Amino acid sequence: MDDHWLPQIDRKRCSPDRCGGGACVRHCPADIIALIEGKAVLTNPERCLYCADCETFCPLNAITLPYMIQFAQPITGNEGDHHEGTTR
Amino acid sequence: MTAIIAELLAKTPYFRNAPPSLIETMAAQAILREYSAGTVLFLEGEPASGLWIIEHGSVKITRMNTDGMEHVLRILGAGMTFNDIGALDGRGNPAGAAALSDVRLWVLPAETLRSAIEAHPVLALNTISALTARVRALINQVEDLTLYSVNARLARFLLKQAQDPALSGPGVTRAAIAAYLNTTPQTISTALRELESSGAIRFDRHHIYIEDEIQLRSIGMIE
Numbered sequence: 238m239d240d241h242w243l244p245q246i247d248r249k250r251c252s253p254d255r256c257g258g259g260a261c262v263r264h265c266p267a268d269i270i271a272l273i274e275g276k277a278v279l280t281n282p283e284r285c286l287y288c289a290d291c292e293t294f295c296p297l298n299a300i301t302l303p304y305m306i307q308f309a310q311p312i313t314g315n316e317g318d319h320h321e322g323t324t325r
Numbered sequence: 326m327t328a329i330i331a332e333l334l335a336k337t338p339y340f341r342n343a344p345p346s347l348i349e350t351m352a353a354q355a356i357l358r359e360y361s362a363g364t365v366l367f368l369e370g371e372p373a374s375g376l377w378i379i380e381h382g383s384v385k386i387t388r389m390n391t392d393g394m395e396h397v398l399r400i401l402g403a404g405m406t407f408n409d410i411g412a413l414d415g416r417g418n419p420a421g422a423a424a425l426s427d428v429r430l431w432v433l434p435a436e437t438l439r440s441a442i443e444a445h446p447v448l449a450l451n452t453i454s455a456l457t458a459r460v461r462a463l464i465n466q467v468e469d470l471t472l473y474s475v476n477a478r479l480a481r482f483l484l485k486q487a488q489d490p491a492l493s494g495p496g497v498t499r500a501a502i503a504a505y506l507n508t509t510p511q512t513i514s515t516a517l518r519e520l521e522s523s524g525a526i527r528f529d530r531h532h533i534y535i536e537d538e539i540q541l542r543s544i545g546m547i548e
Contacts, residue, residue, distance in 0.1 A: 241426070241496065242531040247363070287530045292499065293514060302531070303426075303496030306486040309527065309534040 241303065243282050244291050250299035251276045261291035261300055327352040330431045333378050337406050338455035339438070342447055351441060355431045366422040366430070373411025373418050375434040379403050382428030383492065385501060387421045397504035398466075400425065402491030409459070412438055413452065425501060470507055473546060478506045479516045480545030483526065487535050496531065520544065 253259045253272055261277050262270045269281040270291060277300070279285065292300045331352035334340045340348055355378070360366065367374070369388060377384075379401060386399040386407055398420055401407055411418045412435040442448045469478050482502060486492045499517070503510045517533075520526045525541040527534045535541055 245362070245498075289499075289514075292510075298500060298510065301498035301500050303498050304531055304533045305496050306483050306533045307535070308487050308538065309536045 240282070242287075242305075243279060243285055243302075244287075245301050245303065246277050246279070247299045247301075248276050250297050252297060252299070253277070256296050260294045260296060264290045264294040266290060326357070327355075329380060330355045330357075330378070333380060333404060333431065334433070336404055337378065338458065339376070339406070339442075339448060339451050341451050343445065343451075347441065347445060351433060351437065354437045355433045358430045358432060360424045360428050360430070362424055362426045362428075364424045364428075366424060367408070367418050369419065369421040370417045373408055373416070373435055375432045376409060376412040376438050377407045377422070378431045378433065379405050379407075379491075380429040380431060382430075383425040383497070384422055384428060384430075385425050385504075387423065387504070389421070395504050396507060397501055400486075400492060400497060400501060400505060402489065404491055409455065411435070413442075413456075415439070425498075426496065475506065475508055475512055476516050476519060477545050479513065480520065480525070480541045481547065482506060483520075483533065483535060484538070484541060484545060484547070 253275060257263075259270070259272050259277060262272060266288060267281075267284050267286050269279055269284050270277050271280045272278070273280075277291075287302065289302050292302050327349070331348050334348050334351055334355070335343070335345075340351070356375075358366075366377070366384065381403055384401045384407060385397050386401065387395050387397050389395055399407070407422060408418055408420075412433070415435060442452055469481060473481070479502070482505065486497065499510045499513045503513045506513070517526070517528075520541070521528060523540060523544070525535070525537045525544060527536045
């Protein structure tokens with residue numbers, strides 16, 4: 238998995254003491270964020286849903302998700318090639 | 326190694342139609358710099374070291390207000406230059422810069438650039454052209470910020486990013502979009518949801534696909 242396309246955690250900003258002990262940990266639907274040595278860490282990045290809940294609920298803006306913006310590929314009519322988007 | 330920066334320089338507005346020998350001389354004086362994502366490259370007000378050229382990755386150009394709130398002036402990708410003003414007028418950096426991704430950059434020392442412009446009229450004309458393009462871009466940016474809603478500004482931003490592979494490639498965060506559009510990440514999240522509901526865009530993991538360009542252009546009030 239390309240680490241670039243995962244939630245990016247700013248360890249300097251991350252401060253669980255100031256967010257009730259890990260807002261991202263509580264809200265992650267895949268349960269893949271844990272507090273290790275007082276900082277949020279992705280424990281199973283391959284299971285990340287990229288739902289952005291961690292980013293949304295982090296009050297310290299310590300988590301960000303990079304997005305690639307591009308024009309959609311022409312739909313060929315083969316539904317198998319067309320992935321449904323994530324609802325957020 | 327200098328072949329890479331020579332090719333990059335030749336594509337910048339400053340060295341368009343410049344003699345190859347001059348570009349090679351400039352390339353030999355450029356300094357390679359590599360940084361990881363998040364690194365502050367320089368601060369606003371510091372002495373300008375030179376003209377920066379992006380070989381790989383993306384960079385944000387920022388200004389801070391007195392409360393420490395960041396406004397992103399530009400998001401730049403491969404082949405683009407930054408800190409042009411500081412390099413040309415010899416004064417401090419007019420804005421700060423930080424790496425949005427891992428980056429590979431070159432710095433052409435300010436004195437080297439200014440000496441070349443003094444000696445080669447074609448570079449002076451190129452410089453005027455480049456600076457007028459920057460003024461036009463800033464006028465458009467002021468128009469965006471003052472005349473359009475967040476949804477319209479976001480639609481225009483998404484189209485601009487998608488049209489330039491150098492910008493879209495390394496990815497951009499909601500926080501960076503918010504700082505560029507002078508709003509909050511929460512407002513950007515709401516606006517993205519509205520664009521998705523309208524069918525103009527679609528999320529697929531780390532991709533934001535523009536599904537309906539005509540509709541997005543309409544939302545962005547682009548004729």
